[in-house]
Amino acid sequence: MEKTRGISRAHFLAGAAALSVAATVLPSRPAAASGGGLRHRGVVYTVGAGETPGTAWSAARMRRDIGAIRDRLHADTVDVTGDGVERLTTTAAEAAERGLHVWLQPTLADAPERDILEHMAECGRYAERLRRQGASVDFSVGCEFWLFVPGIVPGETVMERVENLLKGNVDPVRMQRELDRVTAKAAALGRSVFHGNLSYAAAQDDTVDWRLFDIVGIDYYSYFRHHADYVRELTQYRRWGKPLAITEFGTCTYEGAPQAGGMGWNVIDYDKGEIKGDLVRSEHTQAVHLTDLVRVFESMGLYAAMAFEFVTPDAPHRPDNPKKDLDMASYSITKAIKDRPDDPRSSWHWEPKEAFYALARQYGGCAQQR
Structure with missing residues (x-):
């Protein structure tokens, strides 16, 4: 369900499962520690986001985007995520050829577990080929398995699993046991096909045995008024003595969105295809929140931080109709604009938001200092 990677991307319950750890430990090699500032500054690029006739994945568009x-x-890193081995690997190759650091993270959803793992392994094999050719590559075995892999939480689809979690229709002990099993299985398979730094993107309060991985990966959507509170919360993820990567961070494009965190997307009436309530669009709010977070990450010298996300084509901007301006519910740092707003087959283009320019100044300034 591609929509889950866009406006309904389910960070909704980031941190729903904070229970006991029970997983087999595999050999792990530490990633190189970072010195001052972030080591890798980047953005999440979702392949295949928006599968309508007008927004389907395009290799030519991808190359322009990279x-x-x-x-x-001025990013030095791109988190290539989504599903489809060919488009994931083609995008990773393009990023590597342009000298970018690649964080490759396949996220096939709502398929049988064996298919999800094989999809991951195929991407891992390709990542290893890139690494052996001299590319800078880290590989993530997946993202928030309790959400994307059927069987951990009841429900055949992402949205059904979210609904069951919201209603409490889940056995937390069984859920954690299954999450541990799938994570350990994915880590072992990932390690067998990829011999560089291995990671996983967890929700903030997920219980993960990080001994299985070289890099701790966290999808981070907290909001605090003071930087010290961010530092205090993020410091807990360093207790394993491993590099910390913020695999996603960001907010939507309206006043009050940062306070909504990972639930910021939940302002759309999907039956009507319009924004609920009387939200006030604010690109400035999004830009300030992202740049504040980058300053925090820089001050802590984290391994990597990838803003979520570059573009969300199935949440187009409608400057002529605020109720239809679905981009307000998007975490994207660009706005998708359709040539014919009411035509699902319409061609489209993106334009930078304030957040794009703000991040570009930060990323570019850091690159010059380095």
Whole structure:
């Protein structure tokens, strides 16, 4: 369900399962520690986001986007995520050829567990080929398995699993046991096909045996008024003595969105296809929150931080109709604009939001200092 990677991307319950750890420990090699500031500054690029006729994945569009990520956003890292081995690997290769650090993270959802693991392994094999050719590559075995892998939480689809979690229709002990099993299985398979730094993207309060991985990966959507509170919360993820990567961070594009955190997307009436209530669009709010977070990450010298996300084509911006301006519910740092707003087959383009320019200044300034 591609929509889950866009406006209904379920960070909704980031931290729903904070229970006991029970997993087999595999050999692990530490990633190199970072010195001052962030080691890798980047953005999440979702392949296949928006599967309508007008927004389906395009190799030509992807190449232009990767070029913009490097040359206009001044990022040195791209988190290539989504599903489809060919488009994931093609995008990873393009990023590597342009000299970007690649964080490759396949996230096939709502498929049988064996298919999800094989999809991951195929991407891992390709990541290893890139690494052996000299590319800078880290590999993540997946994202929030309790959400994407059927069988951990009741429900055949992402949205059904979310609904069951919200209603409490879940056995937390069984859920954690299954999450541990799938995570350990994925780590072992990932380690067998990829011999560089291995990671996983967990929700903030997930219980994960990080001994299985080289890099701790966290999808981070907290909001505090003071930087010290962010530092205090993030410090807990360093207790394993491993590099910390913020695999996602960001907020939506309206006043009050940072306070909503990972639930910021939940402002759309999907039956009507319009924004609920009387939200006030604010690109400035999004830009300030992202740049504040980057300052926190820089001050802590984290391994990596990837803003979520570059573009969300199935949440188009409608400057002429605020109720239909679904981009307000998007975490994207660009706004998708359709040539014919009411035509699902319409061509479209993206334009930078304030957050894009703000991150570009931060990323570019850090690159010059380095």
